[in-house]
């Protein structure tokens with residue numbers, strides 16, 4: 001007899017043979033994107049490269065990519081000592097992210113003002129800006145939003161220079177003493193923060209609410225105009241969350257995509273990132289219930305509500321090691337899912353593991369593709385700087401990624417080292433700003 005839910009396990013499998021085809025397709029998309037041709041990978045030039053480690057100064061950083069906004073002051077000594085970081089977290093209202101440029105950037109400028117005021121800092125300051133959305137960068141301090149992701153929709157930002165929008169908002173708040181000198185994506189910030197002390201770091205990855213990977217590429221391989229950029233290498237922001245070929249998609253992915261605010265876009269992100277993992281679990285459990293396999297065929301009304309089950313809930317379910325999944329049962333009861341018995345709780349936990357193991361394998365495939373483009377036989381060690389709640393908090397996520405690298409390269413897979421890098425988007429922005437201002 002097959003174990004329960006083996007059919008679901010088969011739908012969420014991502015075996016190594018299939019993964020090799022995915023990696024080949026991914027690298028094909030990388031090349032097309034670098035050449036400026038049609039591709040699901042935007043392959044965006046960042047005008048930044050790995051730092052030398054000698055960047056120094058007292059620099060501000062703004063980290064914007066979710067409703068939690070961080071403002072930081074970094075102290076960089078440039079002599080191998082760990083940077084100091086002093087930061088505050090601020091919260092955007094849900095209304096801000098769907099408003100317009102003036103409202104959104106006005107709120108952010110006031111956060112910066114409050115940060116300076118609390119510390120009695122006069123300035124002037126250079127600031128590095130981490131903006132974790134796809135930007136068409138035109139230089140280190142200029143870039144236009146291509147498209148909103150992660151459910152954001154503030155009007156008047158797409159196709160506008162976000163540095164100019166922020167500088168204008170700062171001026172409106174009387175904060176001309178803060179000058180935004182550089183713009184970067186969170187993946188780039190994370191890579192730069194780690195590379196500041198780890199020369200083997202040549203990729204940056206976010207596995208949080210959204211997902212994305214950047215990596216270091218030879219400038220000669222970039223077919224797009226790069227203005228006056230003179231460096232031999234440049235970090236490329238792939239916007240890998242939008243990759244859409246040879247993915248192990250199933251009917252649940254299709255349903256999630258159709259009901260999303262951006263159908264047809266961000267397919268990899270919808271299979272991997274924290275914004276969607278809980279929703280995939282909900283869809284599977286609702287389907288099992290509708291087929292009479294759970295809840296006696298009558299699931300609690302809650303299971304018809306998109307978004308009620310979150311990535312944090314999946315984490316908690318996976319962490320419950322009791323035979324009857326007791327904690328999952330009380331979690332679901334607490335959420336209002338009456339009638340949840342041990343059978344249902346165990347099923348929710350199993351589905352949580354299946355959905356997140358596939359996510360980890362896709363995340364590993366994306367990193368493997370990026371890193372092996374320039375080093376197919378893994379002749380060198382590579383650190384991938386990774387940040388984000390999915391990587392950090394999901395039990396077994398990192399281990400599943402490491403296992404995948406070993407399946408791909410049985411002898412050398414351990415040469416790809418995914419390393420948790422906290423605060424990368426804040427610190428990295430400060431390092432980039434310091435290197436720009438020098």
Ligand code: BGC
Pocket residue numbers: 065131132133134149150185186187206208209210211212239241269
């Ligand atoms: C954005 C990327 C970002 C990633 C992680 C995606 O939705 O498009 O720019 O790097 O989320 O925050």
